[in-house]
Amino acid sequence: MGNHGVCNKSIVLELSLNSSMVEHNSTNNTNKPCSSRLKFDPSLTLALSGDRDHGGLYRQDSVSGGGSSLISVASVCVKREREVKSEESEKLISTTSEVEEDDDDNSVNGRKKLRLTKAQSVLLEEAFKHHSTLNPQKQKQELARELKLRPRQVEVWFQNRRARTKLKQTEVDCEYLKKCCEVLKEENTRLHKELQELKALKLSTQPPYMQLPAATLTMCPSCKRIGDTTSSATTRPFTVAPKPHFFNPFSNPSATC
DNA sequence: GAAGCAAGGACCATTACTTCA
DNA sequence: TTTGAAGTAATGGTCCTTGCT
Numbered sequence: 001m002g003n004h005g006v007c008n009k010s011i012v013l014e015l016s017l018n019s020s021m022v023e024h025n026s027t028n029n030t031n032k033p034c035s036s037r038l039k040f041d042p043s044l045t046l047a048l049s050g051d052r053d054h055g056g057l058y059r060q061d062s063v064s065g066g067g068s069s070l071i072s073v074a075s076v077c078v079k080r081e082r083e084v085k086s087e088e089s090e091k092l093i094s095t096t097s098e099v100e101e102d103d104d105d106n107s108v109n110g111r112k113k114l115r116l117t118k119a120q121s122v123l124l125e126e127a128f129k130h131h132s133t134l135n136p137q138k139q140k141q142e143l144a145r146e147l148k149l150r151p152r153q154v155e156v157w158f159q160n161r162r163a164r165t166k167l168k169q170t171e172v173d174c175e176y177l178k179k180c181c182e183v184l185k186e187e188n189t190r191l192h193k194e195l196q197e198l199k200a201l202k203l204s205t206q207p208p209y210m211q212l213p214a215a216t217l218t219m220c221p222s223c224k225r226i227g228d229t230t231s232s233a234t235t236r237p238f239t240v241a242p243k244p245h246f247f248n249p250f251s252n253p254s255a256t257c
Numbered sequence: 258g259a260a261g262c263a264a265g266g267a268c269c270a271t272t273a274c275t276t277c278a
Numbered sequence: 279t280t281t282g283a284a285g286t287a288a289t290g291g292t293c294c295t296t297g298c299t
Contacts, residue, residue, distance in 0.1 A: 113274045113287050133267080156288060159268075164286085166268095 116157070120147045124157055132165070134158050 116124070127143055134140040134155060144151040 115275070116287085137266090153287080155266090157286095160286065160288085162267090163269075 114153070116149075120149065123147055124154070124161070128158065128161050132158070132162055 123146065124143070127139075131139070134143070140151045140154050143149075144154045147154065
């Protein structure tokens with residue numbers, strides 16, 4: 001009953017901005033790596049399952065005007081038919097009767113979970129180390145025969161294994177980003193502190209007449225001058241800087257203060 | 258060559274079952 | 279013995295590519 005999926009969504013959203021996100025080396029070069037899909041459509045990764053009814057078959061429904069359920073059910077039936085056919089052929093390939101007995105049990109509640117043996121898991125892991133995807137098809141068939149499993153089971157195992165790998169990597173990346181964030185926060189705090197100190201130092205070293213409210217006397221960061229002291233120094237010692245020299249921190253977002 | 262369609266494969270989110278503390 | 283959490287096999291949906299017509 002794990003809520004891995006939900007957690008994963010938020011993590012993926014965070015990491016979609018991170019170019020270091022693990023690209024699954026899709027040995028099947030026909031398919032795009034998953035990250036390419038996630039990266040540019042974070043809303044998709046956040047969508048709940050109910051929000052996903054907008055593509056493929058469902059889109060066709062809206063065109064035809066019929067209820068989406070009708071078409072989707074029909075398509076599921078077609079798909080199921082296809083799967084049954086492939087499973088039938090797979091059964092012919094399968095050399096063990098063990099699996100077929102399980103299938104009979106399945107008819108009771110629709111799904112019974114097979115636990116892979118240690119040896120099977122080890123062999124699958126070994127295969128996964130070599131290639132994270134089953135390519136070509138022959139490999140799946142061979143592996144299935146070797147493990148005395150159905151090809152579909154091998155396929156599913158690889159899918160789940162890839163998902164697990166990705167989840168682990170995502171968690172690692174997430175930890176790394178958290179650490180980065182902490183470091184940046186500390187750096188930010190340090191810089192703010194430093195700035196305050198510099199400001200205080202500046203005020204204490206200025207002659208008393210310079211210690212006027214900032215609104216009346218402001219230093220221009222570009223020319224480092226306070227007002228126009230050269231021209232009017234004799235008559236008016238203190239003047240507010242002319243407009244171009246008046247520093248407005250709000251119109252200059254790059255300024256730290 | 259372009260368009261439409263079906264099949265197949267990969268990925269994803271989710272479900273449901275098993276195991277274990 | 280019960281229960282909740284974690285692990286994981288299995289399912290269903292979507293998207294994309296490929297091959298055929």
